[in-house]
Amino acid sequence: MTAHTGKRYVIIGNGIAGTTCAQELRKNDLSCEIWLITNEPYPLYNRVSLKRLLDGVLPEQKVMMRDLAWHESQRITLLRETYVTHVNTHEKVVYLDHGGPLAYDALLVASGGWPNRLDAPGIEGTPHIYTFMTLDDTKRIIGRALESKAAITTGGSYMAYDLTEGLSKRGVHVTWLMRGPFWLRRTLDAEGGRLVDEIVARHGVSVEHGEEIREVIVRDGAPRGVIGTSGREYEGGLIGLGVGLTLNHAFLRETPVARDKGVITDEYLETNVPGVFAAGDVAEFYDPILGAHRTLGTWDNALSHGRVAAINMAGGREAYLDVPTRSSPIFDTNIVAMGLFEVTDPAVEAIQRAAPGERSMTDYRRFFFRENKLVGAVFLGSPKGRKKVVELIRAGAAYRTVSERESLFEVR
Ligand SMILES: Cc1cc2nc3c(=O)[nH]c(=O)nc-3n(C[C@H](O)[C@H](O)[C@H](O)COP(=O)(O)OP(=O)(O)OC[C@H]3O[C@@H](n4cnc5c(N)ncnc54)[C@H](O)[C@@H]3O)c2cc1C
The missing domain is CATH 3.50.50.60 (FAD/NAD(P)-binding domain)
Structure with missing residues (x-):
């Protein structure tokens, strides 16, 4: 059912997480106010497609996903080239580098991360x-x-x-x-x-x-x-x-919002401060499938976060429950990673195997287990079986013996 709440939602970051959230909020509430803020000059574009733009196989216009007319038609106020300097969660106000402070009823932090620079002689001030x-x-x-x-x-x-x-x-x-x-x-x-x-x-x-x-x-x-x-x-x-990236949440430094690598949330993407949510790359969210907090830099994850955050910001109660995947080309082959695939936890065990694949390529597969459960995998080469593996991760069954674990190499 469509609501008419008159609430004001403020979203920091107009990437796929922030823009999806704005779109979903509007779908479910015709009279709310939605403010979407970005320091970049563009409406939403596809970051994943930047690779193909660089490769020279995609023109710039194919990278753009939304235009200004879309924001107008959705009555989403897009503030471009506007930088959020700090937030006061007690007064529920967002401060900008230009323009007046912006009060909110619910806030989404979807500010992603910025790439690290290197500190070495000759870098500072040198172009290219x-x-x-x-x-x-x-x-x-x-x-x-x-x-x-x-x-x-x-x-x-x-x-x-x-x-x-x-x-x-x-x-x-x-x-x-x-x-x-x-x-x-x-x-x-x-x-x-x-x-x-x-x-x-x-x-x-x-x-x-x-x-x-x-x-x-x-x-x-x-x-x-x-x-x-x-x-x-x-x-x-x-x-x-x-x-590497540094996640963008320094503007929360004067607030009680819990932060570590990212902005810490529960499985509903809400932070320890009621009414403040985080989504996408910047969120250090509780993953019920993994039973732990994690950050994740993938497009699909950011998109699903945006959708779930919109539901919960509007007063719903939906947990983010997904097995994320990341797929990208490696010249003439592919790498697909599923579930937990950036492993820093020493309790995670791994098995791996390389075997001859199609077109004289090698298929490499690696599976990750925690407390005997399959929690993640990576395939280099043929992606066959990836959907099944995602289902197996979701199912959470135990893989105790070597032969149970090695049977995963045969999943197609
Ligand atoms: C080149 C490239 C290739 C990629 N390839 C893949 C791939 O193959 N598969 C995959 O799954 N993922 C890929 N990714 C990652 C994926 O694009 C990201 O996970 C996803 O775009 C994150 O979306 P987001 O909405 O969380 O954040 P972002 O898209 O980073 O958006 C955050 C926005 O907030 C803005 N912002 C930050 N701080 C402030 C502030 N204080 N005030 C105002 N605005 C602010 C930022 O400038 C940015 O515009 C790739 C990323 C890049 C860069």
């Missing part, structure tokens, strides 16, 4: 050193790639990988520096990492492990390359950084 998070980042990277022969990327994150592949597909020779012994070290093991190295090397990328940027070599005001921590020099006129 990029992180890869926004549409504007992507346009700048493409502009520089078109005039570059060689680039250096650094980091063991998805962002570092996406930069590496995108630049390589643009015909730029990429040297990828990684501090750790393999990519996604919280998800893969050494064998999975070696397979990824093989794939990228086949596509002309040079990978250097145990190596970080010690210094950027600057000539005539532009980067010419870097010196690694090993002392070796690498050539490149464009530098891509993929060294």
Whole structure:
């Protein structure tokens, strides 16, 4: 049933979590006020598609998901290029860098994260050193790639990988520096990492492990390359950084809202302060399937969070109960991760196997268990069986013996 409450909802962040929440709030309440705030200049665009824009396979207009007319038709007030400086949860007010303070009845924090920069000589003030998070980042990277022969990327994150592949597909020779012994070290093991190295090397990328940027070599005001921590020099006129995200919740520092890595919520996405919710990348939410709090940087998770947060902000009571998946290309193959796949908990056990797959590729699978329950998995190569595995994670059955666990390698 559609309500007419006249309530005012304020949402910080117009990514997929914030915009979905605004849309759902409007669907269920015709007279509420909805304010959506972003420091970026654009209405919602698809961050996942930025990779294909960088690759050169998707035009910019296909990345956009909403326009200003849509916000008008939904009566959602979108404040662009507006930065939330702080929040007072006692008075229920959000403060902005320009414009008056904004009172709210319920608040959603959906502010995602911003990529970390590196602190090394030569970086500060030098152009053509990029992180890869926004549409504007992507346009700048493409502009520089078109005039570059060689680039250096650094980091063991998805962002570092996406930069590496995108630049390589643009015909730029990429040297990828990684501090750790393999990519996604919280998800893969050494064998999975070696397979990824093989794939990228086949596509002309040079990978250097145990190596970080010690210094950027600057000539005539532009980067010419870097010196690694090993002392070796690498050539490149464009530098891509993929060294992790810091979640954006510093504007809550004067509030009693509990924060750790992210903004801590229960399974209803509500924080310890009634009426204040968090969703998407920035939420450190309670996951009932896992029985623990977690953060997660995936599109589908942020979208579902936005929907559930809208229900609960409007007075409903729906738990967020999902087995999230993240799927992305690795040149001519794929990586799919399900459930818990960034493992830091020493109580999580893993088994893995690599086997010959189709098109002379290798299929690598890794399964994660906690207290004998299957809690997550990652597939490199064929994604066959992923839906079944998601169901098995959701079912929460016990896998006590080696043969019970190894039977998962056969799931198709
Ligand atoms: C290049 C790239 C590739 C990706 N590929 C995949 C993929 O293949 N699969 C997948 O599942 N996920 C992928 N992701 C991750 C996915 O895009 C994110 O998980 C998702 O977009 C998060 O949405 P969100 O709404 O939580 O936050 P965001 O989309 O980050 O939106 C938050 C918004 O809030 C704004 N904001 C922050 N602080 C303030 C403030 N103080 N005042 C005003 N505004 C503020 C931010 O600038 C931003 O616009 C990728 C991400 C990137 C960058």
